[in-house]
Amino acid sequence: MTDKRHIIRLEQVYKSFNGLKVLRGLDLVIPQGEITVILGRSGGGKSVLLKHFLGLLLPDQGHVLVDGQNLVALAERQLFQVRKRFGYLFQNGALFDSLTVGENVAFPLQEHTNWRWTKIKAVVEEKLQQVGLQGITEKMPGELSGGMRKRVALARALALDPEILLFDEPTTGLDPIMTTTIGDLIATTVRRLQVTAVIISHDLSLAFSLADTIAFLHRGRIIAHTDPESFRNSPLEPIQQFIAGRPDTTVDNTQKDED
Amino acid sequence: MFILSALGRVTGRLLQEMGGMAVLLGQSLLYLPRRPYRWRYFFRQLEFIGVNSLFIVILTGLFTGMVLALQAYYGLRKFGGESMLGAGVALSMTRELGPVLTALMVAARAGSAMAAELGTMKVTEQVDALLAMAVHPVHYLALPRLLASVIMVPLLTVISVFIGIVGGYFVGVILLGVNPGTYMQKMLEVVTADDLYNGLYKSVVFGLLLAVISCYEGLQAKGGAEGVGLVTTRAVVLSAIAILIFDYIMTAMLF
Numbered sequence A: 001m002t003d004k005r006h007i008i009r010l011e012q013v014y015k016s017f018n019g020l021k022v023l024r025g026l027d028l029v030i031p032q033g034e035i036t037v038i039l040g041r042s043g044g045g046k047s048v049l050l051k052h053f054l055g056l057l058l059p060d061q062g063h064v065l066v067d068g069q070n071l072v073a074l075a076e077r078q079l080f081q082v083r084k085r086f087g088y089l090f091q092n093g094a095l096f097d098s099l100t101v102g103e104n105v106a107f108p109l110q111e112h113t114n115w116r117w118t119k120i121k122a123v124v125e126e127k128l129q130q131v132g133l134q135g136i137t138e139k140m141p142g143e144l145s146g147g148m149r150k151r152v153a154l155a156r157a158l159a160l161d162p163e164i165l166l167f168d169e170p171t172t173g174l175d176p177i178m179t180t181t182i183g184d185l186i187a188t189t190v191r192r193l194q195v196t197a198v199i200i201s202h203d204l205s206l207a208f209s210l211a212d213t214i215a216f217l218h219r220g221r222i223i224a225h226t227d228p229e230s231f232r233n234s235p236l237e238p239i240q241q242f243i244a245g246r247p248d249t250t251v252d253n254t255q256k257d258e259d
Numbered sequence B: 001m002f003i004l005s006a007l008g009r010v011t012g013r014l015l016q017e018m019g020g021m022a023v024l025l026g027q028s029l030l031y032l033p034r035r036p037y038r039w040r041y042f043f044r045q046l047e048f049i050g051v052n053s054l055f056i057v058i059l060t061g062l063f064t065g066m067v068l069a070l071q072a073y074y075g076l077r078k079f080g081g082e083s084m085l086g087a088g089v090a091l092s093m094t095r096e097l098g099p100v101l102t103a104l105m106v107a108a109r110a111g112s113a114m115a116a117e118l119g120t121m122k123v124t125e126q127v128d129a130l131l132a133m134a135v136h137p138v139h140y141l142a143l144p145r146l147l148a149s150v151i152m153v154p155l156l157t158v159i160s161v162f163i164g165i166v167g168g169y170f171v172g173v174i175l176l177g178v179n180p181g182t183y184m185q186k187m188l189e190v191v192t193a194d195d196l197y198n199g200l201y202k203s204v205v206f207g208l209l210l211a212v213i214s215c216y217e218g219l220q221a222k223g224g225a226e227g228v229g230l231v232t233t234r235a236v237v238l239s240a241i242a243i244l245i246f247d248y249i250m251t252a253m254l255f
Helices: A046-053 A076-083 A101-112 A117-130 A146-158 A176-193 A204-210 A228-232 A237-244 B002-031 B039-049 B051-077 B082-123 B126-132 B137-175 B180-190 B193-219 B225-254
Strands: A006-017 A020-031 A035-040 A061-066 A086-089 A164-168 A196-201 A213-218 A221-226
Touching: A006 A046, A006 A196, A020 A035, A020 A046, A020 A196, A020 A213, A020 A221, A035 A046, A035 A176, A035 A204, A046 A061, A046 A164, A046 A196, A086 A146, A086 B126, A101 A117, A101 A146, A117 A146, A146 A176, A164 A176, A176 A196, A176 A204, A196 A204, A204 A228, A213 A228, A213 A237, A221 A228, A221 A237, B002 B137, B002 B193, B039 B051, B039 B082, B039 B137, B051 B082, B051 B137, B082 B126, B082 B137, B082 B180, B082 B193, B082 B225, B126 B137, B137 B180, B137 B193, B193 B225
Parallel strands: A035 A196, A035 A213, A086 A164, A164 A196
Antiparallel strands: A006 A020, A006 A061, A213 A221
16 A cells, blocks of 8 residues: 555544543554445444544644644644545534524535535535435425435535545444445545545444445554455454454443443 | 631642633733634624623612612611612712622523533543644633623623612602602712712623633533533533622722
């Protein structure tokens, strides 16, 4: 992977909450224009890791570099500029429940462009169409099913044509058919827009069907980062345990639930 | 020793919270001139804090004025001062009860709702979503609420004072039989515009206090429904305490 450009680079990242060490000297590089899936146990710090990518959380120690810019050293205003390059799909969508679906997708456009309302409306329609939704702009998020909420959230994340898409557990809580649908949607979206995507998940089939590379988070570190085939055949015990679904025999109390 | 350390913890926590609120207020002021101006969102807050509190503020003002007239009549009659009833009611309403009770009612009605709404947004990652879309939660969520509260609480106070005086007139003149001429005359003689301004200065500060406290507490929410309930209670209790303490301080200073 050395010949590829790395859009995001994490170096020796440490993060703890109230003495609980979640990330312990984590190193990770995200190659540009590829889909990277980060696997790991639930509550193992995957969400925490993802939030470091765009500075929603800053490391206690270590560096987070986005396109060469060290987020730790940035002023708030510059950090906000960096964030505009990201689209973030939250686990439960995190749609604004006081706004309609249309207003939700229009939100980043209203905030960061000077476009007229007619243009914003057209873009909103286009983004919703890309995720396979039509005629629901006037609905409230509370009226939607979990799968539809995720699609709307994806449309909102795509609104500003981000270079990097981050997905937090995109298939958790969906039925098997919707899981496949969302997986396909992510794949087609990423390939068509040629963006970089990082997906955190514990869904193995999603990882093997989508990933260019798979990284495995274990006890606060990335212990493997490789292509799906070598991942499947990895000699590392935690990975084989994870793939086979065997319960962990060594109890690790420091890995408290965080999501 | 135990008492001392407990006292130290509570004081430390309180100072930390006050610091956080000061930061929120400072950030709001910094973001005040910055674009985009979200007029629709701002008007929604004006409506929510102001228009929707109207009924409860009118009701509070009316009954406060009425009970004031009853109580003051009882006291004044002992030395034959019934003619001062109108002045007594109007002074109490403008200087003290109008601003304080209005602010307390708005804190209970709108402050609690602010804390609950922002708290829910926090625990469902909507606040993180704002940050991820490069929008500062203080700019988008807190600032419009602070502004709306600072504008609406004084306006509601004026209405409450007026209604209170009407209520006092009703009880004093119509129910207790005080001469309407002297009631009005003494009132206009004794009460000056400064008394009303005094009350309005207070209500501006109260409006700011309750909005800062409620927004801050809401954004501190952790966990789930329980966490949201917790910050909502804190928002109302702290707003009420802050309003009463600042009421004393400002009364002492404005005299």
